[in-house]
Amino acid sequence: MESLEKEAAATLIVGVSGDLIEVARALGRNGEKIGLVSKNSDLLYRYKDRLEEYGVGCSAFVADVTDSQSVLNMLTKFSAWSPRLDRLIYNVGVMSNERAGQVSEGELATAMSANFYGFVNxxxxxxxxxxxxGRGHAVVMSSAAALSPDEHPVANSTSKASLRIFIKxxxxxxxxxxxxxxEVFLGSMRTSAGQRELTCEEIVHGLMHVLREQPDEYLIGQSEIHT
Structure with a gap:
């Protein structure tokens, strides 16, 4: 453990997105190393290049996290690059979108892979x-719609409910x-003109709060659903 304390802190982001790149940039300013994971290699390396332009120490790992062997191979490469891991950020929304074209109400297994098995693996x-x-922090990001029992399609809502049960x-x-x-839930913002989506800045601000305070659950923005 003492030898690991001498290593640079590191975060592994599964399911890269623009807002998480800004979070990675903020962490990188403090000398933290960032690992990026996606099966979309073009997007993955584009984000890696952007972080390197910001001076962030990072590495990209192409992997299908719904495949346990692919995850094992990825973590083996990651641990060779960084023997220390402080936190995991798992972006359910991005992982779901990678398989969005395959999901229908009759394809529960596909949605379960994206939302549930990926995180478990x-x-x-x-x-x-x-x-x-000797410590660690896992952050699971999803839409505030995951709090709703009426979310559709059925396959998607069932898999997210299973994920919440597993986390508890x-x-x-x-x-x-x-x-x-x-668990971080992305809601919306209520304005005089109605509901609007969260801005990148609002998401980043909320996520940095979660990384500091480490709450069990945190809603960024607002939701009509109350837990």
Whole structure:
């Protein structure tokens, strides 16, 4: 553990997006290393190049996180690049969109892969790295619609509900360890003209708060659904 404390802190982002790149940029300013994961290699390397232009130490890993062997290969490469891992950010929205064209109400398995199995595969392996460090923080991002029992399609809502149940069970299992799981829900903003989507700045501000405070659940913006 002492040797790992001498290593630079590192974050692994699964499901890259513009707002998370800004979060990565903020973390990188403090000397943190950033690992980016996606099966969309073109987008992945575009974001990697952008972070390197900002002076952030980063590496890109092409992987299908719904495939456990692909995740194992990715984590093996990541640990060779950075023996230390402080946090995992798993973007459910991006992972769902990567398979959006394949999802229908009759294809529960496809949605389960994107929303549920991807996180399970990643967490099972990063938990080992967290344990070696003696602490860790996993952040799971999804739309505030995940809080709604009326979300459609059925396959998508069922898989997200399963993910929430799994996370609650994990928290009980990890209760005696310094490993925290935060669920972040992206809502909208109410204005005089009606509801609008969150801006990148609002999402980044909310996520940085979550990384500092490590709450179990946090809603960025507003939602009509109350938990």
């Amino acid at each position: 990643c967490f099972q392996l990063v938990q080992t790295m967290f344990s070696r460090l 069970a994990l928290r009980k299992e990890l209760d005696s360890k310094e490993i925290i799981i935060s």
